[in-house]
Amino acid sequence: xxxxxxxxxxxxxxxxxxxxxxxxxxxxxxxxxxxxxxxxxxxxxxxxxxxxxxxxxxxxxxxxxxxxxxxxxxxxxxxxxxxxxxxxxxxxxxxxxxxxxxxxxxxxxxxxx
Amino acid sequence: xxxxxxxxxxxxxxxxxxxxxxxxxxxxxxxxxxxxxxxxxxxxxxxxxxxxxxxxxxxxxxxxxxxxxxxxxxxxxxxxxxxxxxxxxxxxxxxxxxxxxxxxxxxx
Numbered sequence: 001x002x003x004x005x006x007x008x009x010x011x012x013x014x015x016x017x018x019x020x021x022x023x024x025x026x027x028x029x030x031x032x033x034x035x036x037x038x039x040x041x042x043x044x045x046x047x048x049x050x051x052x053x054x055x056x057x058x059x060x061x062x063x064x065x066x067x068x069x070x071x072x073x074x075x076x077x078x079x080x081x082x083x084x085x086x087x088x089x090x091x092x093x094x095x096x097x098x099x100x101x102x103x104x105x106x107x108x109x110x111x112x113x
Numbered sequence: 114x115x116x117x118x119x120x121x122x123x124x125x126x127x128x129x130x131x132x133x134x135x136x137x138x139x140x141x142x143x144x145x146x147x148x149x150x151x152x153x154x155x156x157x158x159x160x161x162x163x164x165x166x167x168x169x170x171x172x173x174x175x176x177x178x179x180x181x182x183x184x185x186x187x188x189x190x191x192x193x194x195x196x197x198x199x200x201x202x203x204x205x206x207x208x209x210x211x212x213x214x215x216x217x218x219x220x221x
Contacts, residue, residue, distance in 0.1 A: 001159075033208075042200075043157065043211040058208075092156050100147050100202070100209060104156030 002027050002095050004105035012111045013083055020079045021108045023093035028073035033102065034066070037090040049076040049093075083112045117201045122216040125195075131188040133215050135201030138182040146177060147202035147209070148186050150195075150217075157200065157211070160186065191219045 003026040013019050023032070032049040047055040047068055055068035070076040080087050088111050096102035118136040125131040137146060147162040161168055161175045163184070168175045174187040188195055200214040 004156075042213055045208055045210070048208075094156070100145060101159055101162065102157075102209060103159060107156050 001103045002029060004093065004095060004103060006091075006093060006105040006108050008108060009106065010109040010111075012113060014113060015084055017083055018079055018081045019083065019110060020077050021091055021093075021110075023076045023078070023105055025074045025095050029095040029097075030073070031096045031098070031102075032070060032076050033094045033096070034068060034076070034078045035092045035094065035104075037092065037107070039088070043092065046078070046091075049078075080110065083110075085112045088112045117212055119199075119201050119212065119215045121213065122218070124218050124220055125188075125191045127193060127219055127221050128190055131191040131195065131217055131219065133186040133188075133199050133201075133217060134183065135186070136183045137201065140181055142181075146175070146181075146184050148173070148175065149200045149202060149209075149211075150197040151200070151214075152194075152197040160199075191217075193219050193221060195219050 005024045007022045034046040035043045036046055037043045045058050046061045047057040049055050049068050049070040051070045065081055067079045090107045090109050092104050092107045094102040094104040116139055145162045145164050148160040149157045151157040160172050161170055163175045163177050177184045196219045198214040198216050200211050202209055
């Protein structure tokens with residue numbers, strides 16, 4: 001399994017600002033994903049981060065709100081733009097050899113005030 | 114798309130086997146059953162997966178019924194550190210879809 005780190009681990013942000021979350025993997029991986037976990041709820045896939053091309057977003061998530069970069073096979077960023085309190089969640093990145101066997105980072109706990 | 118049903122919560126005594134059921138009656142013939150767990154304040158952790166044969170690894174065993182409509186994840190000797198939410202994964206296209214899972218509480 002890969003070792004995945006995320007920065008920051010947590011943050012408190014003001015409404016209307018943006019936060020960029022970094023995900024670093026210790027080995028090259030093909031598949032990389034971003035998830036959101038709202039308080040007390042299960043995980044929801046935001047998008048698949050594609051190396052060298054635009055991310056593939058799930059229904060209900062748009063690039064203007066959650067721009068994603070993936071400049072290489074070991075790194076990706078997720079930006080939460082123009083934040084509101086409803087964006088308060090844990091954001092997790094994951095990597096995998098397949099879409100089903102994934103390894104998750106520790107998550108970024110975001111609170112928007 | 115396969116849909117899974119799990120009990121919302123279960124309790125288990127430390128040292129005993131924990132048997133976590135999952136119904137996936139609409140799973141198609143070539144779809145695997147995947148299990149993950151999420152310990153509080155951590156990211157989900159892959160446990161095991163299977164297609165039709167029973168599987169075992171260092172973490173757990175997976176028993177899949179012959180008709181593939183249900184499966185059971187077995188933690189043979191549960192410890193307090195196994196307290197977590199356990200997810201039997203629904204296949205929706207080419208992505209993982211997490212349901213609500215089963216909150217397993219291992220009691221001393």
